[in-house]
Amino acid sequence: MAHYDAIVIGGGLVGSAIAYGLARAGVKAALLDEGDVAFRASRGNFGLVWVQSKGDGAPHYQRWTRQSADQWPALADELVTKTGIAVGHHRPGGLHLCLDEAELEGRHAMMERMRTQSGNFGFDYRMLDRRELADLLPGLGPTVVGASWTPYDGHANPLNLLHALHKGFVEKGGHYLPNSTVTGASAAPGDFRVRAGGGEIGAAKIVLAAGLGNAALAPRFGLSAPVRPLKGQILVTERVREVLPLPLTTIRQTGEGTIMLGDSQEDVGFDTSQRPAVMRTIARRAVLAFPWLRDLQIVRAWSALRVMPPDGLPIYDQSERFPGAFTANCHSGVTLAGAHANLFASMVAAGMLDPTLEPFSARRLDVPAAV
Ligand SMILES: Cc1cc2nc3c(=O)[nH]c(=O)nc-3n(C[C@H](O)[C@H](O)[C@H](O)COP(=O)(O)OP(=O)(O)OC[C@H]3O[C@@H](n4cnc5c(N)ncnc54)[C@H](O)[C@@H]3O)c2cc1C
Structure with a gap:
């Protein structure tokens, strides 16, 4: 049986970013992916690296998203240098258009709430009126009344990102195993074995990053991912x-x-x-x-x-029952690629999630049953 320091299940943007970060940190890692039959958000998304609407009422999510967007330029530079694949990242700021006054007012109120909630971390935004917008965006429709803008937003080519993460992972010594659906698993603290692609592999750590597949995989490792x-x-x-x-x-x-x-x-x-x-x-x-x-x-x-996830916020956890088993789930895997590759992977390598990720635990979703 092949043995690794860490197994990552799921070769979409979340698993690939984490696997890339692990391999870069010198962790001997295997990345298992189901293949073309799987549902794969990573190959069908919109490509925004987006901050401005993330975390109203959840300042920890706003901070994590901003941290990720701040990691993006370095990650993009590193990927093109190491793999030759340009991921097309640009961060010129981003706009949310409003089509009537009520929408504009609601948007302004939300942006102001987010600024207040950000505390010392800060949240820069501007509301643009129609005149300013028309200068910026020629051919603007007559129904657009204004927009919100933040400097944090950007976009990238998500397919190139996925390709670069896979290539970078392999070049750093990672083992990429496509067409390897995990069909069985056994878990003990620090000793994880999975059956996939007709064989069995083992590792001291495991990261469940199988997108929608995590819902079924997580309970086997004492985790919960109700995506x-x-x-x-x-x-x-x-x-x-x-x-x-x-x-x-x-x-x-x-x-x-x-x-x-x-x-x-x-x-x-x-x-x-x-x-x-x-x-x-x-x-x-x-x-x-x-x-x-x-x-x-x-x-x-x-x-x-x-x-x-049920409340739209990411789920990050380490299993209490089986330490060494981690899970990562989110609906903004392009945006959060910077944090997953540069921050989350280091936490997995160190064997402990940072306390700042505690609010992202699935335990927040354990609501006592009504009596
Ligand atoms: C229409 C749309 C627009 C979006 N726009 C944006 C955007 O603009 N910006 C942004 O940040 N995010 C966006 N997203 C979200 C982003 O695409 C996802 O957050 C991200 O792709 C999720 O990545 P993932 O790796 O968790 O999941 P997936 O991409 O679904 O990958 C999961 C992988 O796990 C594998 N797998 C599953 N089960 C198993 C198993 N048992 N064994 C082995 N492998 C398994 C599958 O093969 C798959 O490759 C968008 C998504 C959609 C659908």
Whole structure:
């Protein structure tokens, strides 16, 4: 039986970022991934590295997201240097457009709450009126009344990120094992064995980062990851010259020139079908923001399933019953890649999660039953 310092289950963005960070820290690690039959949010997302709407009422999440966005430039530089793959990270700030006065007022109130909740950590934002926005975004639709802006937001090419993390992991000595669905496992403190791909491997530590697969895997390791699918559909236009200088919550121009329009939130279980009615709504909203979009061809569209914890906040834990078993779950795996590769992986390598991650434990979800 092959033996490792650590096994990471799940080769999506969360598992790959953690595995990359572990290998970089000199940990002998194996990364197991299920393969093409799996639901994989990491291959169907919108590519935002987004801070401005994360953590209203949960300042620890706001801080963690900001820390991750701050780690991103170094991670992107390191990945291109070590792997030759540019992950297309840009951080010009980001905008959330508001289409009427009530929406603008609500958005302003939320941004101000987040500033107050941030305490000493700080939270810079500005509300832009229509005139300022029109200077920044030529061809703005007449219904847009304003927007919120923060300097923290950005975007990247998520497929290149995934590719670079896999390549970087292997180049740092990691063992990437695709088509390796974990079908069985045994756990004892500091001694974990998993059956996958017709063989068995063991390690002193294990990280469950299998996206929606974590819900079934976690209880075997004394952990809990009650994540559920939340479908999102995305449309992509033909390529055009650079027209959008910065990303917006649901509209962004890629490095290649296409414009991505997103992304719905549909609570429909494991259904990944595309719905013309939803696609029409996405397109209509985008055209309200920028009427010129009407003249562009849609060249691609897809749907994918988010990995959604019950309260929308990430779940990070180390098992109390089986120390050495960790889990990581979130619905913003692009944004949080910086934190997962540079911060979370070091905690796993050290064998202990930082106390600042305590509020992310799944124990917060243990609500006493009504009597
Ligand atoms: C439409 C949409 C838009 C999004 N937009 C953004 C965005 O703009 N910014 C952002 O930050 N995030 C965004 N996200 C979220 C982001 O894509 C996810 O948070 C992230 O991809 C989750 O990564 P993951 O590795 O946890 O899960 P996944 O990508 O689902 O990967 C899980 C992996 O685990 C493997 N696996 C499962 N079970 C097993 C098993 N038993 N054995 C072995 N392997 C297993 C699977 O093969 C899979 O590869 C979006 C998601 C969607 C769906």
